[in-house]
Amino acid sequence: MNLVIDFGNTTGKVGLFTNNDLIKVMRPVQLDDIAKFFDEYDIQNTIISSSSISTSNIRKKVHGNCLELSHKTPLPFAINYKTPETLGLDRIAGVAGAYFNHPNENCLVIDIGTCITYDVLVNGQYPGGAISPGLTMRFKALNTFTANLPLVENEGSTELVGDSTKNSILSGVANGMAAEIDGFIENFNHKFGPLKVLICGGDYIFFENKLKASIFAAPELVLKGLNGILQYNVS
Known part of the structure; x- marks a missing residue:
């Protein structure tokens, strides 16, 4: 075990x-x-x-x-990242999860947690991706860097038109994130060709049905990737 x-x-x-x-x-x-x-x-x-x-x-x-796990751990795919020592371990694990669970497929891994990370696996190569703030970080930023906006917590369902300051923040953050994610998916597909899009992370459930793009929910992708790396190194 x-x-x-x-x-x-x-x-x-x-x-x-x-x-x-x-x-x-x-x-x-x-x-x-x-x-x-x-x-x-x-x-x-x-x-x-x-x-x-x-x-x-x-x-x-x-x-x-x-x-x-570190950036020096042997992996079955190549990391072409200019600063591998700064690469988040969760990003390595997510890409590994895509590699082991979807062999021979080009993938985009979107991990929606404290931050949103976008990571690409193409032809057995990991060139990098993108990082942006997650849900909670965006809510806290609006409260911290303004004089009067309240701290709001995500409530799941969000209307496009907010009829109060609270609901306007909910709309701006949640719908803004959904639009961002759809935009990144479109741009990565344009750059690398059709990608299998896998979403995971603690807040992925809030966006599973909000996105226009075709996606595949992979809630335990990071754990599966870590196990795959372990198997690769002990076998």
């Missing part, structure tokens, strides 16, 4: 895999929860991806064979 540990910018989650099959997902997970999985499950291999907690602290909770 494989244990996949993913601590992102805002939350932690864990996936349990038998070979390539995801059998259990747990979120949110704290650092002190990690050791419990080794008491409850027969875990042979572990991979750690963390942008918020020191991997050395996580490793203290882990038993057996453990891989720490």
Whole structure:
């Protein structure tokens, strides 16, 4: 059994895999929860991806064979990124998820979380992508950098025409993000040819039915990508 540990910018989650099959997902997970999985499950291999907690602290909770993801980790696709040492681990994992789950297909991975990341995989090559603010960050920015706009939280359904300041913010942020995502999909398709578009991340559900483009929901793509990288390195 494989244990996949993913601590992102805002939350932690864990996936349990038998070979390539995801059998259990747990979120949110704290650092002190990690050791419990080794008491409850027969875990042979572990991979750690963390942008918020020191991997050395996580490793203290882990038993057996453990891989720490970095830009130097061997991958089955080429990273053609000018500054690979600055490349987010979640972006590497998302592209890996596309590679392992959609072999021989050119893909655009859109991860909608704290930030929105757009990452392209074409002919087994990763050239890069784009990063923009996510939902919560946009709501906070409007509140922080203005004198009178309130802090608003996303409510899911949003009308185009806001009939109050709150609803106007909801419209501007949510509909603006949907238009941005559709625009990026169109531009990436124009540049690279038809791409399979995969969306994931904590806020993807808010946009699954808002987009005009053809998309495929892949809610656990990052975990699956991490497991694929683990399998690739231990096999």
